[in-house]
Amino acid sequence: MLVWTGPTTYTSRESMPFIILRRLLPILLLLLPPALLADTLNETARQRQQFLELYEALGRRETVGDARLEALRDYPLHPYLEYRQLRNRLWELDTARVEAFLEENADLPLAYWLRRDWLEILGKQGRWEPFRRHYRSGEGAALDCYALRARRAKGGVDEDWIERALVLWTVGRSQPDACDPVFALLYERDLISPERRWQRIQAAMRHRQHGLARYLARGLPADQQPWVKHWLRVRQAPQRSLRRPGFDVAHPRGQQIIGDAIESLARRDRPGARHWLEQYAERLHPAQRAGLQREIALRAAYSREEQALDWLYQLPEAVVDRTVLLWRAKMNRAARDWAGLLQAIDQLPAVLANQSEWLYWKGHALVLTGEAETGRLLLGDLARERSYYGFLAADALRLPYSFNDRSPAAEPAELAELASRPGFRRAAELRALGLLRDARREWQAAVIPLEREQQALAAQLAAYWNWHDRAIFTANRAGLHDALALRFPTPFPAQVRQHAGANALDPALAYALMRKESAFSPDAVSPVGARGLMQVMPSTARAVARRIRQPLSGSSALLDAEINMRLGSAYLREVLDRFNGNPILAAAAYNAGPHRVEDWLARNPDQPAALWIENISYAETRDYVKSLLAFAVVFDWRLTGEPRRISERMTQGGADPEGAPFRLAHELTPPPAAVIPTL
Incomplete structure (x- = not known):
């Protein structure tokens, strides 16, 4: 059932179906008899409160009687209570109880997690019969090792078993304890050859697991163990080791270690790496020499070093792959060698050459090398796209932007039917209770099996619920790339106006930053710890809070949309001021830091x-x-209907035009209007 949570603001560019839906559903709800509506809302509130009390008690591993859980049997989230109850007792539960839950709730995300936890316990307990029934390959090394132990308990060891065990052993990291009995059998039967042990040492060194490599070296024959010591010494001081290796460089393993030293040096000193490659060239295998030459050239290109372009063209053909071809094009562009760029683009695989980036720069290069008509035709085609390069192309030709907005129109009854399905009901309830991670898992599980037409409805349902990150991701999954109301919503209008106004920010830029950083998810937390709508790092938040005298209780406060926007907007203003108001430099600083x-x-x-x-x-x-x-x-465009040109933003630079960081957006002079291709 859809529950009205209050009036929702919308912009003048919001699609008409959304406006109708927002107005219609509250009216339909109000048509219910007042007593029935009140009873429904009160019952929902009561169930939610009971659920949270039991859910938190089970989270504390308290004992909760079955009768209390049974009282919420009809509540959509009842399986979450049963899941926690079972999880707390997995060590002691009989097989039938767990299997009944897994069968009844097979389509719920939490069934996957319970099954994983249960398999771990079954493996530790050696209960192989139920383990074999519920095991699926590829869910982690621990379960894969338990599966081999289950096979051994039932049918012994065959060649396939040994091969699978060897694959699990030959990795560049330590494996879980569950694998110890599997590996013990390999050792007992002397199935780990010195060559295979060396393969694992190589993998460990690639992953920089030096302790594991040192441990594995103990199992090598005595005359091979020094090679690992030499390798570890090279890792500590590659340049010193290249001057005085202290081992036989002609030996295949010596060649490998020298190659690793040159590759390590190339990470920070490309000319030095080239020097040592020349010194050892005659003692290295030609294929290894060519591979190192490629590595050095590419690392120089990654750092945009001047010599990189020459080095890329000096590579033997055997190592010229699509990565090398791509970086030849990039370095020609960096050098503003437009003729060289055209040749490099022509050598790219079609899948790369036909990307918007290279179509734009090909048109750019054609115009600047005397083939203006051909270049402008190419740019004219690209200007039909709604993209960064499409906007640049349109600016180069003084063409209007193509937004190609095609927002879908769903019937309210279709959305109501979708919302009534169990998976979507659970997602809505979890979100209402603030259990957002589980809510997203339920949403994902409900959306993935749907046909595209149904996924399009789901995107519109998420938008109606103001669940903007789900609307964006679901619209993308459904192929609704031109549904701009779904993919570029404008939530929090009052707060955006307030904080943009207080910090003299362009509201469109503030919205763009939130869309890129979090897809409008207030609870977003990045792998490095950035938090909230504007993905503010806690250290940055504390510094900004001190400067603007904003109380900040802790990192969790950044998940509050109001606090996050206040601090994020203030920081965006700071980096804009630091770089004379230029949004390019401010955006780069917001992402990578001002010093970079x-x-x-x-x-x-x-x-x-x-x-x-x-x-x-x-x-x-x-x-x-x-x-x-x-x-x-x-x-x-969504806010005003008349967007600023992207070139104008690029050259923006404060009140003093002479202080603008960029004098030009690009090097193309717009042609006379008469020769501009028409769209």
């Missing part, structure tokens, strides 16, 4: 903005800046 941006400015001075962005060293930051610029255009 200052370094990139020093290394790439006097470049047009579009080219400077392409030369940002970090791929994540490069894509981040492009996304923010393109998203800001879309949000500007």
Whole structure:
């Protein structure tokens, strides 16, 4: 059942079906008899309160009687109580009880987690019969090792068993304790050859698991153990080891260690690595030599070093793959060698050459090398796209932007039917209770099996619920790439106006940043600890809070949308001020830190903005800046109907035009209107 939670604001560019739906459902609910409506709402509130009390008690591993759980049998989240009750007693429960739950709730995400936990316990207890019934391969090394132990208990050991065990053993990290009995049998039967042990040592060194490599070396024959000591010494001081290796470089393992030393040195000193490669060239296998040459050239290209372009073209054909071809194109672009860029693009595989990025730069290069008509035709086609490069192409030709908005129109009855399905009901309840991780899991489990038409309905349902991150991701899954109301919503309008106004921010840029950082998920937490709508790092939040005299109780406060927007907006203003109001540099600083941006400015001075962005060293930051610029255009259009040109944003630079970081957005002079291709 859809429950009205109060009036919702919407923008002037919101699609009409959403407006109708928002108005219609509250009216339908109000048509219910007042007593029935009140009873329904009161019963829901009572069930939610009871659920939370029991859920938290079970989370504390308290004993809860079956009768109390049974009282909520009809509540959509009853399986979550039963799950916690079973999980607390998995060690002692009989097989039938757990299997009954797994069968009854097979489509629930929590069934997967209970089964995993149960399999771990069955493995530890050696209860192999139920383990074999419920085990699925590929769910982790521990369960895979238990599965081999279960097979051994039933039918012994055959060649397939041994091969699977060897695959689990030959990895570059320590395996779980569950694997110890499996590996013990391999040792007992002397199935770990010195060559296979060396393979695992190589894998451990690749993963920089030096302790594991040292441990594995003990099992090598005595005359082979010194090789691992040499390798570990090389890792500590590659350049010193290259000067005085102290081992036979002609030996295959000596060659491998020397190659590793050169590769390690290449991470920080490309000319030095080239020097030592030349010194050892005659003593290395040609294939190894070519591979190291490629590694050094690519690392120089990643750092945008001048010599990288020459080194890339000096590579033997045997190691010229799509990565090398791609970086030849990038380095020609960085050098502004437009003729060389055209040749490099022509050598790219079609799947790369036809991407928007390279279509734009091919058109750019054609215009600047005397083939203006061909270049402008290419840019004209690209200008039909709603993308960063499509907007750049449109600016180069003075064309209007193509937004291609095609928002779907769902019937309220269709959405109501979808919302009534068990998976969506559970997702809605979990979200209402603040159990957001489980809510997203339920939503995902409910959406994945649907046909695309139903997924499109689900995206609209999420938007109606103001669950914007689910609406965005579900719209993408459903292929609704042109449904701009779904993919670029404008939530929190009052707060955005308030904090954008207080910090003199462009609201479209603020929306673009939230869309990129969290997809409007207030509870988002990144792997590195950034939190909330604007993904503010706790250390940054504390510093900004002190400067603006904002009380901050702790990192968890950043999950409050109001606090996060206040601090995130203030920090965005700070980086804008630091870089003279330029959104490109501010966006790069917000993502990678101001000091890195200052370094990139020093290394790439006097470049047009579009080219400077392409030369940002970090791929994540490069894509981040492009996304923010393109998203800001879309949000500007959604908010005002008249978006600012992306080139205007690129050259923005405070009150003093002479202080603008970028004088040009790109190097293309717009042609006379008469020769502009029409869309």
